[in-house]
Amino acid sequence: MIPISNPSARSAPPPTQTPATASTDRTSTLSAQNTTLDRPARHLDSASRTAVRLQDVTKDFGGGVLGLDDVSLEFDTGTITALLGLSGSGKSTLLRHLNGLQRPSAGTVSVLGHDVASLRGDSLRSLRREIGVIFQHFNLIGPMSVLENVCTGRLGSLKGPRLSLMMYPKAVRHEALDKLDRVGLADRAFQRADTLSGGQQQRVAIARALMQHPRILLADEPVASLDPVSARGVMSLLQEISAENRLTVVTSLHQVQLAIDFAERIVGLRSGRVVLDQSTEGLDAAEASQIYTSVSGIGPTGLGSPDGQDDGDPDHGHGGHA
Numbered sequence: 001m002i003p004i005s006n007p008s009a010r011s012a013p014p015p016t017q018t019p020a021t022a023s024t025d026r027t028s029t030l031s032a033q034n035t036t037l038d039r040p041a042r043h044l045d046s047a048s049r050t051a052v053r054l055q056d057v058t059k060d061f062g063g064g065v066l067g068l069d070d071v072s073l074e075f076d077t078g079t080i081t082a083l084l085g086l087s088g089s090g091k092s093t094l095l096r097h098l099n100g101l102q103r104p105s106a107g108t109v110s111v112l113g114h115d116v117a118s119l120r121g122d123s124l125r126s127l128r129r130e131i132g133v134i135f136q137h138f139n140l141i142g143p144m145s146v147l148e149n150v151c152t153g154r155l156g157s158l159k160g161p162r163l164s165l166m167m168y169p170k171a172v173r174h175e176a177l178d179k180l181d182r183v184g185l186a187d188r189a190f191q192r193a194d195t196l197s198g199g200q201q202q203r204v205a206i207a208r209a210l211m212q213h214p215r216i217l218l219a220d221e222p223v224a225s226l227d228p229v230s231a232r233g234v235m236s237l238l239q240e241i242s243a244e245n246r247l248t249v250v251t252s253l254h255q256v257q258l259a260i261d262f263a264e265r266i267v268g269l270r271s272g273r274v275v276l277d278q279s280t281e282g283l284d285a286a287e288a289s290q291i292y293t294s295v296s297g298i299g300p301t302g303l304g305s306p307d308g309q310d311d312g313d314p315d316h317g318h319g320g321h322a
């Protein structure tokens with residue numbers, strides 16, 4: 001059995017448990033987790049087969065910049081799609097529309113059956129709990145332990161502040177350790193997050209996202225900061241987790257070969273438009289790379305990803321682990 005508390009944490013105040021969680025032991029935690037991990041195959045009607053649908057979506061940032069230009073796409077439940085395209089082609093903008101960080105100027109974005117643009121407040125937060133997010137720079141809290149970072153993935157569904165690891169319900173701490181075990185890092189639970197390698201930190205971020213029991217995972221250039229070996233390890237983990245959980249993964253990538261090897265489908269964007277939409281089966285890297293080589297029609301580039309910006313939307317916040 002994996003120990004759940006470290007000696008330094010034992011002096012911390014007892015966890016504040018709600019009646020619902022106070023009686024939850026490790027067994028029930030594991031069975032709750034397994035319910036999530038081994039979700040029985042459900043009869044899927046066409047609505048639940050489609051996790052995400054964008055219909056004629058345009059995002060006009062003003063000044064002639066279209067982040068998305070008449071995009072219509074559907075992402076099926078349990079699939080992995082890689083978004084490819086030059087810097088400034090609209091990959092992050094597309095991802096931000098899926099969790100309501102940005103709203104379309106025209107068209108509709110439907111996620112898990114909800115018209116995202118129509119959601120506000122609690123209903124938007126509730127949808128965001130179903131959407132895990134991982135980032136290029138991991139967004140872990142460096143001085144905090146790995147385990148506590150993973151526990152923060154549950155903050156969106158817990159009431160009140162959690163100022164230390166021991167303030168999380170025991171069931172949450174156990175589950176966080178199980179998630180860490182799943183990503184191969186249970187032995188690092190009590191290490192400071194910022195002492196891990198980049199690949200390890202991204203695994204922790206994945207474990208944190210899994211604490212939400214998400215149905216969709218958005219990954220914005222998840223391997224851009226990693227060496228090639230770690231990058232393949234993280235993509236392989238995403239692939240496994242998608243299959244285990246019927247998790248719909250939409251990820252932006254810059255490496256065509258990784259997209260072909262680990263995603264089922266590639267969507268190529270250029271100046272906010274879909275210029276390639278193809279299954280990766282039998283897809284040739286040279287063919288997919290054409291979205292980078294033809295420069296005609298490319299809009300403003302080199303502006304990078306304006307992380308953290310949004311539309312000034314009052315509900316703004318990263319859906320990942322809030």
Ligand SMILES: Nc1ncnc2c1ncn2[C@@H]1O[C@H](COP(=O)(O)OP(=O)(O)OP(=O)(O)O)[C@@H](O)[C@H]1O
Binds near residue numbers: 061091093300311
């Ligand atoms: N909040 C914003 N305000 C104004 N323009 C924006 C905003 N967000 C994105 N853009 C513009 O929209 C276009 C698409 O940007 P986006 O960040 O989606 O590209 P990207 O493909 O993710 O790029 P990268 O690969 O560098 O992350 C760019 O021209 C960008 O400058």
